[in-house]
Amino acid sequence: MDILLILMVVFCLLISLTAFVSIFYRVPYVPTSRRVIDKIFSTIKLKKGNKFVDLGCGDGRMLQEAEKRAKADGTGYEIAPLVYLMALCKKIVSGSKYKIHYKNFFKDKLDYADVIFCYLMPFQLKKLSNKIQKECKKGTVIVSNTFKIEGMRPKKIIPKNIPEKTPSLYIYQI
Numbered sequence: 001m002d003i004l005l006i007l008m009v010v011f012c013l014l015i016s017l018t019a020f021v022s023i024f025y026r027v028p029y030v031p032t033s034r035r036v037i038d039k040i041f042s043t044i045k046l047k048k049g050n051k052f053v054d055l056g057c058g059d060g061r062m063l064q065e066a067e068k069r070a071k072a073d074g075t076g077y078e079i080a081p082l083v084y085l086m087a088l089c090k091k092i093v094s095g096s097k098y099k100i101h102y103k104n105f106f107k108d109k110l111d112y113a114d115v116i117f118c119y120l121m122p123f124q125l126k127k128l129s130n131k132i133q134k135e136c137k138k139g140t141v142i143v144s145n146t147f148k149i150e151g152m153r154p155k156k157i158i159p160k161n162i163p164e165k166t167p168s169l170y171i172y173q174i
């Protein structure tokens, strides 16, 4: 009974902390849909061993897919505690090799990345634009879901909702 109570308290704390982090960073957890995931991976042609980075990896679905499809070497960053735990559980259960850091990605260098994926808000992408251009090596591919990265010219814009022709995947290359 005591253990159940402790678990409930811990769970409530994690939910509160996750809500606080989402409000504080102003980026909610919204997962990328299966259809969009397929579109992304059929477009970027990831190679075996490529360093694939998801900035704000949510439950780790993009990392899992990159590993499954191309044996990519994935790294994800997540700051919402409950979402991070979800990603960690998923990784352990699936026996995947990708790494997930409970960390603000702005605090790490991105010079090792071959492909960067992000599904972030425009105000974050604006800040990220400088970081990418300063740190990333030549040839690095960046995919932004839904929002354009201000200050960078996309190499390709592809529609997410094919029938509606909504341009919503932005591909960049350094």
Ligand SMILES: C[S@@+](CC[C@H](N)C(=O)[O-])C[C@H]1O[C@@H](n2cnc3c(N)ncnc32)[C@H](O)[C@@H]1O
Pocket: 022, 025, 027, 028, 029, 030, 031, 032, 054, 055, 056, 057, 058, 059, 060, 061, 062, 077, 078, 079, 080, 083, 103, 104, 105, 106, 118, 119, 120
């Ligand atoms: C819109 S969700 C996308 C999740 C996942 N990439 C996907 O496409 O399914 C954005 C995620 O980024 C995380 N996030 C936002 N800012 C972050 C930061 N500075 N460092 C690490 N994670 C961050 C949020 O907690 C949220 O889970």
